[in-house]
Amino acid sequence: MDDLLSKLITEKSILVTAGAGGVGKTTTAAALGLVAALETRRKVLILTVDPARRLADAMGLANFGNVVTRVDISGFAHPHPHGALYAAMLDTKASWDDLVARYAPNMRVRQEILANPIYANISGRFVQSHDYIxxxxxxxxxxxxxxxxIVVDTPPSRNAIDFLDAPERMAEFFSSKLLRWITAPYRSRLVAAAFKPFYQVADRILGSQFLAEVAEFFMLFQSMYEGFIERANSVAGVLRSPQCSFVVVATPEYVPMREAEFFLGALKERGLNLGAMIVNRSLPDYLRDPHARRAAGSMVAEPAKLAERGFAGADAKVVASVLAEVGSTFVDFAGLAAEERSLLATLSVEPNRVLRAPYLETDVADLPALARIGYNIKSADISTRGNPRK
Ligand SMILES: Nc1ncnc2c1ncn2[C@@H]1O[C@H](COP(=O)(O)OP(=O)(O)OP(=O)(O)O)[C@@H](O)[C@H]1O
Ligand SMILES: [Mg+2]
Structure with a gap:
């Protein structure tokens, strides 16, 4: 197993996988959690957001609901005693309800918030609420x-940076002018009189109860203000602590790599720790082997000559066209692998923080596939080559 990875899963308390949509955050989080449980004696939780159905099944996550489930890893042959693996799937709505239960000043407010239609909307759908929660x-x-x-998977936000700022933004939101403005008529009769015409028009356009519900919701929510701010600041504090590292995931293509780079910058600006950058779905090493490339080259250049040696009794012409076809496919992939390398070389990140995770031909939907990814994550080995940015 890779040294950096081994250090991260042994020493950290929180690993957060982050990156652009679809690059493999959920898969990587699950793979890291699995190898951590197999390779250390630690009690590990994968806190996942949106696993594909089959992956969820593989981890025994039949239902949503923040329920922590033990994952059976006894099927892995292992020479030494290992840790324990658990998984939970984040349920945004249940998490919001818990939060309200914790910070509502009394039972009445708590029930009013939970019954408020705006609350139902915000807690269930609001993208940023997902990040925050x-x-x-x-x-x-x-x-x-x-x-x-705890290995945390992050939601597929439109902007991967969003969730980094979610705790602060939530705190800002509570102290915002907009919030005070919306709730003002409900707090003061004088303002209420001044705003009456506006509310009448707004009600006609948006539905008679809409603004009243919005205002009521925010009024109720403000009663939780202090608890919330304190909490949001503590959340931000934990993310910044040395116990927590981010694992930025990207695929070896131009756009996801640039997004990852942007993200690395954002981590730095916010004083958050980078554990590793993982280039997922990386092409296999044999594509970079010069001997293999030469062999493929001669299959393309001289298929007839190679076919003369005879092959499973097949007609030499048939064999020649098969060889040429296979050779040219190999050459294409080798070209992609070379591009992947040059892309990696453009990264302005400490080279020893960059890892590669292999591309699996099959869907990653069971524990053995996750283990194959986790155990084959290795150094991208870009330290020895020139980095044009440096
Ligand atoms: N190394 C890999 N080899 C092959 N397939 C992979 C690999 N990593 C991920 N996949 C597949 O790619 C798809 C997307 O992966 P995943 O769900 O982990 O991405 P994500 O970043 O969590 O996406 P989202 O942003 O939607 O949450 C899945 O079908 C997964 O099985
Ligand atoms: Mg995901």
Whole structure:
């Protein structure tokens, strides 16, 4: 197993996988969690957001609901005793309800918030609420101290940076002018009188109850203000602590790599720790082997000559066309592998932080496939080559 990876899964308490949509954040989080449980004696939790159905099944996550489930890893032959693996799937709505339950000043407010239609909308759909609640749920589990390592998958946000700022943004939101403005008529009769015409028009356009519900919701929510701000700041504090590292995931293509680079910059600006950057779906090493490339080259250049040697009794012409075809496919892939290398070389990140995870031909939908990825993550080995940015 790779040294850097081994260090991360042994020493950290929180690993957060982050990156652009579809690059393999969920898969990587699950693979890291699995190898951590197999290779250390730690109690590991994979806190996942949106696993594909089959992957969820493989981890025994039949239902949503923030329920922590033990994952059976006894099927892996292992020479030494290993840790334990658990998984939970983040349920945004349930997490919001928990949060309200915790910070509502009394039972009445709590029930009014939970019954408010705007609340139902915000907690269920609002994208940023998803980002925030993922961090919030992480903080909650971390504080309970039941796990040695929590590997967190992040939601597919439109902008991967969003969730980094979610705790701060939530705090800002609570102290925002907009919020005070919306709730003003409900707090003061004088303002209410001044705003009446506006509210009447707005009600006609948006539906008679809409603004009243919005205002009521924010009024109720403001009663939780202090608890919330304090909490959001603590969440941000944990993310910044040395116990927490980010694992930035990208695929070896131009756009995801540039997005990853942007993300690396954002981590730095915010004082968050980079554990590793993982280039997922990386092409296999044999494509970079000069002997293999030469062999493929001669299959393309002289298929007839090679076919003369005879092949399974097949007609030499048939064999020649098969060889030429196979050879040219290999050459194409080798070209892609070379591009991948030059892309890696343009990364302005400490070279020893860059890892590659292999591309699997099959869908990653069971524990053995996750183990294949996790155990084959290795150094991208870009330290020896010139980095044009440096
Ligand atoms: N190394 C790999 N080899 C082959 N297939 C992979 C690999 N990594 C991920 N996949 C597949 O790619 C798809 C997307 O992966 P995944 O769901 O992990 O991405 P994600 O970054 O979590 O996406 P989203 O942004 O939507 O949450 C899945 O079908 C997964 O099985
Ligand atoms: Mg995902």
């Amino acid at each position: 993922a961090m919030e749920a992480l903080y909650d589990i971390y504080n309970r101290g039941e796990f040695d390592l």
